[in-house]
Amino acid sequence: MFVRRTEKYVGTRELTPRFAQRNHMTPQQKEGTNNGRCIFSIDVEDWFHILDVPSAPAFSEWTELPSRVEKNFCRLLEIIRASDVRITCFFLGWVAERFPHLVREAQAQGHEIASHGYRHELVYRMTSAQFLEDASKAKKILEDVSCSTVWGYRSSGFSVTRDTPWFFEKLMEAGYRYDSSVFPGPRGHGGIKTTQFAPYRLRDGSNGLIEFPITVAGVLGRPVCFFGGGYLRLFPYWVVKRMAGKVIDEGRPVVFYVHPREIDTSHPRLSMSLARRFKSYVNLSTMEGKIRRLLSDFSFITFQNAVAENYFCLKD
Numbered sequence: 236m237f238v239r240r241t242e243k244y245v246g247t248r249e250l251t252p253r254f255a256q257r258n259h260m261t262p263q264q265k266e267g268t269n270n271g272r273c274i275f276s277i278d279v280e281d282w283f284h285i286l287d288v289p290s291a292p293a294f295s296e297w298t299e300l301p302s303r304v305e306k307n308f309c310r311l312l313e314i315i316r317a318s319d320v321r322i323t324c325f326f327l328g329w330v331a332e333r334f335p336h337l338v339r340e341a342q343a344q345g346h347e348i349a350s351h352g353y354r355h356e357l358v359y360r361m362t363s364a365q366f367l368e369d370a371s372k373a374k375k376i377l378e379d380v381s382c383s384t385v386w387g388y389r390s391s392g393f394s395v396t397r398d399t400p401w402f403f404e405k406l407m408e409a410g411y412r413y414d415s416s417v418f419p420g421p422r423g424h425g426g427i428k429t430t431q432f433a434p435y436r437l438r439d440g441s442n443g444l445i446e447f448p449i450t451v452a453g454v455l456g457r458p459v460c461f462f463g464g465g466y467l468r469l470f471p472y473w474v475v476k477r478m479a480g481k482v483i484d485e486g487r488p489v490v491f492y493v494h495p496r497e498i499d500t501s502h503p504r505l506s507m508s509l510a511r512r513f514k515s516y517v518n519l520s521t522m523e524g525k526i527r528r529l530l531s532d533f534s535f536i537t538f539q540n541a542v543a544e545n546y547f548c549l550k551d
């Protein structure tokens with residue numbers, strides 16, 4: 236099994252999904268369709284919210300730019316509605332403030348409202364005080380709009396690193412109950428070298444916050460993501476499905492993530508290096524079909540319901 240418990244990262248215990256006890260799986264589940272539940276998430280932001288490129292517009296310019304998030308997010312909701320799946324929507328606070336009806340529409344369709352911060356800043360570029368202010372502001376906006384409590388947080392670009400040791404404590408202080416920001420492998424923005432790939436509960440100073448790391452699969456001993464953003468666009472669907480099945484067989488849920496701009500093949504492009512251009516825009520035309528197939532081939536639970544139902548139990 237790829238998941239090991241040797242990492243000392245935050246002094247946690249892994250959580251074991253009930254569904255993942257292979258001996259308890261039905262023959263249908265063992266064949267790789269309708270396996271144990273996964274989580275599908277959208278980071279709700281606009282086409283210009285690309286991180287760490289010099290051409291990215293400053294915060295003060297955002298309101299002047301033509302927005303595509305409304306059209307693209309509504310289209311995503313339509314695609315998801317066809318599959319009768321409930322998902323988690325990590326709204327950028329700025330988007331929720333400008334387009335509150337998007338939050339209400341997602342909520343009306345039974346999806347979970349969660350937070351992607353307010354200004355889409357990289358965590359490691361903020362002080363702990365700035366981070367607390369940004370995460371708290373986004374939470375308050377989302378709660379005011381949705382009239383419900385927001386439990387979940389995801390950082391921009393999965394930018395929690397070893398250099399932000401205050402991250403989980405500040406999230407707890409802001410009132411969050413779970414996070415999905417740790418990218419357990421090398422990455423352009425952030426990433427944490429760890430072998431702790433399954434969801435876990437933090438102890439000591441974080442008072443029970445649950446972390447759902449971005450899902451990676453082991454390939455030749457290295458963690459590789461196939462399940463969101465540029466990774467999901469890059470790999471053929473059969474590879475994504477096979478690797479998702481491998482993760483589920485290892486007893487972990489797969490956390491999928493997409494952005495509204497990724498189903499919009501004609502959205503404006505920012506100028507950037509060839510390598511970044513490839514990562515940001517490769518295979519946009521394949522995304523809608525892949526999302527439809529994922530929603531049909533796997534079963535899903537929201538992060539919030541997984542936490543509320545203690546769906547991923549602590550190991551004995």
Ligand SMILES: [Zn+2]
Nearest residue numbers: 278280391392
């Ligand atoms: Zn983002």
